Amino acid sequence: MNEPTSVSVLTGAGISTDSGIPDFRGPQGVWTKNPQAEANASIDRYLADPDVRRATWQARLESPAWRAEPNVAHRALVDLEHAGLLRALITQNIDELHQRAGSSPEKVIELHGTMRRAECLSCDLITPMEEVLARVAAGEADPPCPRCGGIQKSNTISFGQQLKPEVIQAALDAARSCELFLAVGTSLTVHPAAGLCGEALDAGARFVIVNGEPTPYDPFADQVINEPIGQALPALVKELIDAAR
The missing domain is CATH 3.40.50.1220 (TPP-binding domain)
Known part of the structure; x- marks a missing residue:
């Protein structure tokens, strides 16, 4: 060349x-194996359904990316x-x-974006992800923003954003x-x-x-x-x- x-x-x-x-759309991809996980990756579902947020926080806590x-x-x-x-x-x-x-x-x-930071969807506060995941590990299934009480997510782009x-x-x-x-x-x-x-x-x-x-x-x-x-x-x-x- x-x-x-x-x-x-x-x-x-x-x-x-x-x-x-794991990748997403490959033969062994996360969404190939579990299409519902892809559906739950939309911002609308995340905002509307506390169960989706709780499942997402648990998945973040257990993600193999932290050991990668x-x-x-x-x-x-x-x-x-x-x-x-x-x-x-x-x-x-x-x-x-x-x-x-x-x-x-x-x-x-x-x-x-990056999974290593969390953001508040109301006041835009950025927090190191390890701080938020420590709260999840301690029992907060859907930890609210420490400043305004709003919904937090990873500082990443979801479907619909x-x-x-x-x-x-x-x-x-x-x-x-x-x-x-x-x-x-x-x-x-x-x-x-x-x-x-x-x-x-x-x-x-x-x-x-x-x-x-x-x-x-x-x-x-x-x-x-x-x-x-x-x-x-x-x-x-x-x-x-x-x-x-």
């Missing part, structure tokens, strides 16, 4: 499965950054494993200004994230997909790699870095 000097990367849940965090560590795919993207080739790292993930692997926070664009305008603009800028757009571990079925591929293509970027399953954007890609991400991504990054030397 001829070396681009500017690479923007879009990552989805598939890059974190080797860290022990970055894997070789996360670290490969750190190598890409250190080589001076990374324009931006756009992620649909909320686990912060990119930053924990060593990616610069200023390079990471978190489309869907709008992405923050400044975040989606940063992602659009990254997609439109790179020479190579690389989609890793994402089904490319959720918008506006999936639409970033089209933005990059329209701007003349080359487009490569690394994913375990086919995606709707495969016909438009210059290269599709349907191999385990933990093997394919480090090899691809090495190829890009070697070509730049």
